[in-house]
Amino acid sequence: MPLSHRSTLTQYLIEQRRRFPGASGDFNALILDVALAAKAIARAVAFGELGSHLDVQGDTRQPLDVVSNQLFTRMNDWGGHCAGMASEAMDEPYQIPPQHPRGKYLLVFDPLDGAGNIEVNLSVGSVFSVLRAPQAVVDSGRDVTAADFLQPGAVQVAAGYALYGPTTMLVLTVGNGVAGFTLDPNLGEFMLTHPHIRVPADTQEFAINASNSRFWEAPVKRYVDECLAGKTGTRCKDFNMRWIASVVAEVHRILMCGGVFLYPRDSKDPATPGRLRLLHEANPIGFIVEQAGGRASTGRQPVLGVQPTSLHQRIGLVFGSRIEVERIERYHTEPARDDLASPLFARHSLFRA
Numbered sequence: 192m193p194l195s196h197r198s199t200l201t202q203y204l205i206e207q208r209r210r211f212p213g214a215s216g217d218f219n220a221l222i223l224d225v226a227l228a229a230k231a232i233a234r235a236v237a238f239g240e241l242g243s244h245l246d247v248q249g250d251t252r253q254p255l256d257v258v259s260n261q262l263f264t265r266m267n268d269w270g271g272h273c274a275g276m277a278s279e280a281m282d283e284p285y286q287i288p289p290q291h292p293r294g295k296y297l298l299v300f301d302p303l304d305g306a307g308n309i310e311v312n313l314s315v316g317s318v319f320s321v322l323r324a325p326q327a328v329v330d331s332g333r334d335v336t337a338a339d340f341l342q343p344g345a346v347q348v349a350a351g352y353a354l355y356g357p358t359t360m361l362v363l364t365v366g367n368g369v370a371g372f373t374l375d376p377n378l379g380e381f382m383l384t385h386p387h388i389r390v391p392a393d394t395q396e397f398a399i400n401a402s403n404s405r406f407w408e409a410p411v412k413r414y415v416d417e418c419l420a421g422k423t424g425t426r427c428k429d430f431n432m433r434w435i436a437s438v439v440a441e442v443h444r445i446l447m448c449g450g451v452f453l454y455p456r457d458s459k460d461p462a463t464p465g466r467l468r469l470l471h472e473a474n475p476i477g478f479i480v481e482q483a484g485g486r487a488s489t490g491r492q493p494v495l496g497v498q499p500t501s502l503h504q505r506i507g508l509v510f511g512s513r514i515e516v517e518r519i520e521r522y523h524t525e526p527a528r529d530d531l532a533s534p535l536f537a538r539h540s541l542f543r544a
């Protein structure tokens with residue numbers, strides 16, 4: 192096979208590391224372990240109903256989300272890079288087993304996002320975030336607690352996702368832009384295919400679960416109404432709507448061709464202000480999108496500035512093309528009288544009065 196002119200993920204990481212002459216190499220090894228987990232999950236997903244996915248201990252057939260969680264923890268707990276992990280699939284932090292050394296990073300992940308898509312053979316993905324473990328954890332080697340993970344997204348060291356679509360891709364930021372890698376099934380290597388991913392600043396596409404519209408807050412309702420009004424409305428252009436029901440696939444689509452995604456805070460379940468998880472989903476996605484020149488927000492503030500208060504905290508999330516996200520943020524700050532311009536909302540007001 193002729194040598195490819197493309198870089199591998201390993202080459203990319205080595206080149207990135209040269210920017211930090213003092214770096215130990217632990218970080219690169221951690222990312223390569225995450226990439227190995229992604230490759231293993233990609234294989235498990237590819238067999239689908241053929242069901243060759245076994246749990247990592249033996250031969251019991253397990254649901255793919257369970258297998259994916261096992262692969263993520265198993266591939267990353269032995270190398271001495273992690274002080275602990277937090278998975279969307281586990282209530283409590285995962286402790287590095289005592290036979291393995293503990294490292295200086297915290298790995299946070301959603302091992303199989305959009306798992307409902309699996310049954311219908313549509314795209315799913317994994318998303319991950321790398322944080323520094325608090326110094327006290329590194330010094331003592333103690334077990335990690337949920338509090339150790341409660342760091343705002345702005346301090347993430349790296350974030351990325353793997354998308355198991357027609358091809359498997361790994362999209363990564365180490366804080367120096369966003370790079371996309373495509374898994375070469377012949378070599379089993381992630382090859383650099385998208386070196387400088389940028390979200391287009393403007394868009395004519397939005398993604399939202401419209402079945403929740405009766406629960407939306409006024410600024411979101413206003414934004415979507417204006418998109419739907421198209422050329423004849425205040426936006427003076429027609430929009431398309433997309434909904435893939437896997438946030439990893441949604442973020443990938445937006446990185447490739449622009450758009451805005453909303454899973455806003457709504458009134459559907461007053462106990463959970465928002466649907467997506469701050470630490471496992473919103474923060475890594477926010478970091479990636481902002482490193483690609485886009486914007487990620489709760490609607491009220493940049494998502495990366497939110498101080499987490501619990502491990503599985505949920506939050507409203509709006510991300511994508513910068514100009515659209517800024518518009519949605521502006522709608523959240525403008526006085527409510529603007530909403531009366533929407534006849535639908537005015538009717539709601541009448542009922543409420």
Ligand code: MN
Binds near residue numbers: 301472
């Ligand atoms: Mn998820």
